[in-house]
Every structure is written in structure tokens, then in C-alpha cells.
Amino acid sequence: MGTARERLLDAASTRFYEDGVNATGIDAITAEAGVAKKSLYNNFRSKSDLVSAYIDARHEEWLDLHRARASSAATSVERVLSVFDAYLDHANADHGGGFRGCGSLNTAAEFPAGAPERDAVRLHKEQVEQILAEGLAELTDADGAQELAEHFSYLLEGAVARAGLEGDPVRLxxxxxxxASMLGAL
Incomplete structure (x- = not known):
């Protein structure tokens, strides 16, 4: 069943992803987690602290998907494509209420510019781009790798946004x- 903290984070992950952060109250989270409201505040200082933990957990979840894919990649091209595969794995996971796109970006969209939640999501997205750049550095020079990583990042984020809108991973x-076509031209 997990600790109270784990149950709260799981419940928050479900509710935040399906309903949005601002539309989800503490009572909904504690009810789904099956814990008292006091347990929430024993584990998280505030809802903001819970949102930060959720953003970090979403990113760690994606990193785990990526690590699993990258570990079975036999070539540099497959290692780069493993980033796309991890996004596909996320899109194809059971999302209860349906696939709604990137939970981190959805969360960031609920906060004003300069909010710490947006900054955390930006840092996570920069890490994904850096993972792409590192893989691409095996295939091209450093400047080319960085530029192509930026292009692939745009491609990924656009595709996940459209896939979320359509509720289907076809765009990914x-x-x-x-x-893969772009990599084949290198």
C-alpha cells in the first residue's frame, strides 16, 4: 500500500493529471489517498510543496522510462530515438481518464511566468534536451548536436502537445x- 507520503503523491499525481492542479483540492487528494488531512501536512509543508514533489516525480518517472529504453539501445541512433520511445511509453501508459499530454507542461501552464513550478518544469525539459544533445554528439559535432537537440526538443514537445489534445500517441x-529520417541523413 505504501507510506502515507507515497499514497498522497500517487493520489496527487492522478488528480493533478486528470483534473489539473488548481482544480484539485487537498480534500480530494487525502480522500483518494485514504489518509487524514493532517498526514498531508506531516509529509508536505503546503500544497505548493506537494506540487513540487509531483513535478519532480513526473520527471523521475520519465527518466526511468528513458533509462529502460536507452539501456537496450544498440546504436547511437537508437539511443537518441530512446528519448522519443520514452515519450511514447508515457503516452501509451494507462492514464485512467485518458492521455492528456505532458503532465509537467500541463502543470506549468497553470502558473504565471516566473513561478517556481514553471522554472522546475523548464529545468526538466532542459535536461531532456541535454540528453538528446549527448546522444547526438556521438553522431555529429558539438554545435550540430546542440542545434539538432533543440530541433528534436521542439518536435517532441509539439508532438506530445498534439497527442495530448487528440488523446492518441500517433503524433509522437x-x-x-x-x-529517424533526420538521423538517417547525418
Whole structure:
């Protein structure tokens, strides 16, 4: 069943992803977690602290998906494409209420510019771009790798946004195909 903290974070992850952060009250989270409200505040200083933990957990979840994919990649091209595959794995996971796109970006969209939640999501997205750049550095020079990583990052984020709107991973599959074609031209 997990600790109270784990149950609260799992409940928050479900509610925040399906309903949005601002639309989700503490009572909904504690009810879904099956814990008293006091347990929430024993584990998180505030809802903001819970949101930060949620953003970090979403990113760690994606990193785990990526590590699993990258570990079975036999070539540099497959290692780069493993980033796309991890996004596909996320899109194809059971999301209860349906796939709604990137939970981190959805969360960031609920906060004003300069909010710490947006900054945390930006840092996570920069890490994804850096992972792409590191893989691409095996295939091209450093400047080319950085530029292509930025292009692939745009391709990924656009595809996940459209896939979320459509509730279907087809856009991510197409984005992976575009990336594979671009890599084949290197």
C-alpha cells in the first residue's frame, strides 16, 4: 500500500493529471489517498510543496522510462530515438481518464511566468534536451548536436502537445519517424 507520503503523491499525481492542479483540492487528494488531512501536512509543508514533489516525480518517472529504453539501445541512433520511445511509453501508459499530454507542461501552464513550478518544469525539459544533445554528439559535432537537440526538443514537445489534445500517441509516433529520417541523413 505504501507510506502515507507515497499514497498522497500517487493520489496527487492522478488528480493533478486528470483534473489539473488548481482544480484539485487537498480534500480530494487525502480522500483518494485514504489518509487524514493532517498526514498531508506531516509529509508536505503546503500544497505548493506537494506540487513540487509531483513535478519532480513526473520527471523521475520519465527518466526511468528513458533509462529502460536507452539501456537496450544498440546504436547511437537508437539511443537518441530512446528519448522519443520514452515519450511514447508515457503516452501509451494507462492514464485512467485518458492521455492528456505532458503532465509537467500541463502543470506549468497553470502558473504565471516566473513561478517556481514553471522554472522546475523548464529545468526538466532542459535536461531532456541535454540528453538528446549527448546522444547526438556521438553522431555529429558539438554545435550540430546542440542545434539538432533543440530541433528534436521542439518536435517532441509539439508532438506530445498534439497527442495530448487528440488523446492518441500517433503524433509522437510520427515525430519519432521524422527524427529517424533526420538521423538517417547525418
Amino acid at each position: 509516433e510520427r515525430a519519432r519517424g521524422i527524427a
